[in-house]
Amino acid sequence: MIRRLPPSWLATAVFAVVFGAACSASKPEAAPEPDPIVEVLPLPLEPPRSYEVRSGLIQPNDTIVSAMNRIEVEIATTHRIVAALEGIFDFRKARPGDELRVTFEGEQLELFEYRRGPVEEYRVSRQGEELIGSIREFEVEKEVVRVAGTIESSLWVALQAAGEDPQTALAFADVLAWDVDFYMDPRAGDSFQFVIEKYVHEGKTVRYGDILAAEYQGEAVGRKRVFRYPNPQTGNLEYYAENGGAARRAFLKSPLKFAFISSRYGSRVHPILKYVKQHQGVDYAAATGTPVWAIGDGTVTHAGWMGACGNTVTIRHANGLDTVYCHFSKIAPGIRKGSRVAQKTVIGYVGMTGRATGPHLHYGVKRGGKYINPLSLKFPPADPLPPEELPAFAEAIAPLMEQLGEARLASAQQEPEVVGP
Numbered sequence: 001m002i003r004r005l006p007p008s009w010l011a012t013a014v015f016a017v018v019f020g021a022a023c024s025a026s027k028p029e030a031a032p033e034p035d036p037i038v039e040v041l042p043l044p045l046e047p048p049r050s051y052e053v054r055s056g057l058i059q060p061n062d063t064i065v066s067a068m069n070r071i072e073v074e075i076a077t078t079h080r081i082v083a084a085l086e087g088i089f090d091f092r093k094a095r096p097g098d099e100l101r102v103t104f105e106g107e108q109l110e111l112f113e114y115r116r117g118p119v120e121e122y123r124v125s126r127q128g129e130e131l132i133g134s135i136r137e138f139e140v141e142k143e144v145v146r147v148a149g150t151i152e153s154s155l156w157v158a159l160q161a162a163g164e165d166p167q168t169a170l171a172f173a174d175v176l177a178w179d180v181d182f183y184m185d186p187r188a189g190d191s192f193q194f195v196i197e198k199y200v201h202e203g204k205t206v207r208y209g210d211i212l213a214a215e216y217q218g219e220a221v222g223r224k225r226v227f228r229y230p231n232p233q234t235g236n237l238e239y240y241a242e243n244g245g246a247a248r249r250a251f252l253k254s255p256l257k258f259a260f261i262s263s264r265y266g267s268r269v270h271p272i273l274k275y276v277k278q279h280q281g282v283d284y285a286a287a288t289g290t291p292v293w294a295i296g297d298g299t300v301t302h303a304g305w306m307g308a309c310g311n312t313v314t315i316r317h318a319n320g321l322d323t324v325y326c327h328f329s330k331i332a333p334g335i336r337k338g339s340r341v342a343q344k345t346v347i348g349y350v351g352m353t354g355r356a357t358g359p360h361l362h363y364g365v366k367r368g369g370k371y372i373n374p375l376s377l378k379f380p381p382a383d384p385l386p387p388e389e390l391p392a393f394a395e396a397i398a399p400l401m402e403q404l405g406e407a408r409l410a411s412a413q414q415e416p417e418v419v420g421p
Helices: 009-025 065-069 077-082 155-161 168-175 388-403
Strands: 049-059 099-105 106-115 120-127 130-135 138-150 191-201 204-218 222-230 238-240 258-262 266-269 276-279 284-285 290-293 298-305 311-316 321-328 346-349 360-367 369-371 411-413 417-419
Touching: 049 065, 065 077, 065 099, 077 106, 077 130, 099 411, 138 168, 155 168, 168 204, 191 388, 204 388, 222 388, 238 311, 311 346, 321 346, 388 411
Parallel strands: none
Antiparallel strands: 049 099, 099 106, 106 120, 120 130, 138 191, 138 411, 138 417, 191 204, 204 222, 222 238, 258 284, 266 276, 284 360, 290 346, 298 311, 311 321, 321 360, 360 369
C-alpha cells in the first residue's frame, strides 16, 4: 500500500532544497589569512680593519731600541714591549740575525713577534688595553740517530759530508778527549761513528742532544768505543768502554778540542829571538778566541800577566804536576789565584799576548818544578764499573751496540714533546 504525502509537504521540501543550494552557491569561501610581513633590515657594517706589518733584523751592535727605531716604531711602544716580556726574555741577549715583526691597526700595536730560531719565538699581544708577553711553543720530535763517516782531511769536513752539523764534531771530540788527541792522532782513512739525540721540527733539525755512544777507528789509536752510563756512586753520566772500564782519566790528552801542533817540545830556533832555545812545552796553533780547558782537576796558582808568556794561567794538580797555559787573549771569568777548577773547565781563550808571532796556545807541564814533555804523559783511567753493575750496564748498552754495528743510518722515533726555547 502506497502512502501518498500531501501536496503541501512536497512543495515545502522542494523549496528547502532549492533555497539551500542557492544560498550555498552565493556565499563566498573564506579567504586564508595572509602571512605576516617580516621586514629584513640590513645589519650595520663594521668599518674595514686595516693592518700594517713592519719587520726587520737585529744588526751587529744593535739594541732593541735601535732595531725598532729603524722600522719606525716609537720608543714608548718599544718600552711597553720590553716591559711585557720582562722575566720572559732579556733583550740584552739579542743577537745579530734575530727577526722581529710588528703588526699595527692604525696607530695601535696589535702583535709583536721576536724569533731567534726555528723553535724559539717570543710574542706580545694586545688584550684589551694591556700588552701581554708570552713564549710560543713548538712541537719537537726527538730521534736517536747514528752518524758515521771517514776522515779524509778533518773530522769537521767528514761530518759535513755526512750531512750533519759539523758542530757535532766538538761534542764527539769531547766524549773521546781522554783517548784521542784530535790534533795529532787522526789519519786519512780513519773512521768514526756515534749515536746521538737529534731534535726535529717539521723535518728540520733544531738541535742535537747528548752523544749516547761513540767509536773512533784510527791508525794511530786503534779502536776506541765508549757508551754513556750513570756512575753508580755519583749518579753523574759518564762514558765507559764495552767491558765497563772508565773512559775518564785524570788528564785529557790535549787542552783544546781542535787545532794543530805548530811547535813541539825540545830545541828549536826561536821565531822572535832567532837563536836555538829549549822549547819547554807544546804550541797549538788556533784562532784567537778559541776556548782552552783545564786538562785536569786542580787549583789555580797564577792567573795574570807573566812576561813573555803574556796572559797566563797555571794549575797545580793532586798528582804533583803543574800545567801552564800561555798567550791568552783573555782569561776566563772566575779564573783567579786560589780558585778550584774541574777538568774541562774553560780557563781562557787563545791569543798572542806576550812574546808571540801569531795566535796560539803554549802549553807546558812541570813535574817537581821541572818541565817535561806533555806528549809523553800517560795516565791510568778512573775506577771501572763494579762487577755487580756489569749486567745492568750490558743490558743498557745492548741497543746502542746494535746501532753501532749497523752499516746504515738508524733512527728510533720517540713520542713528540712540546718544548719552549
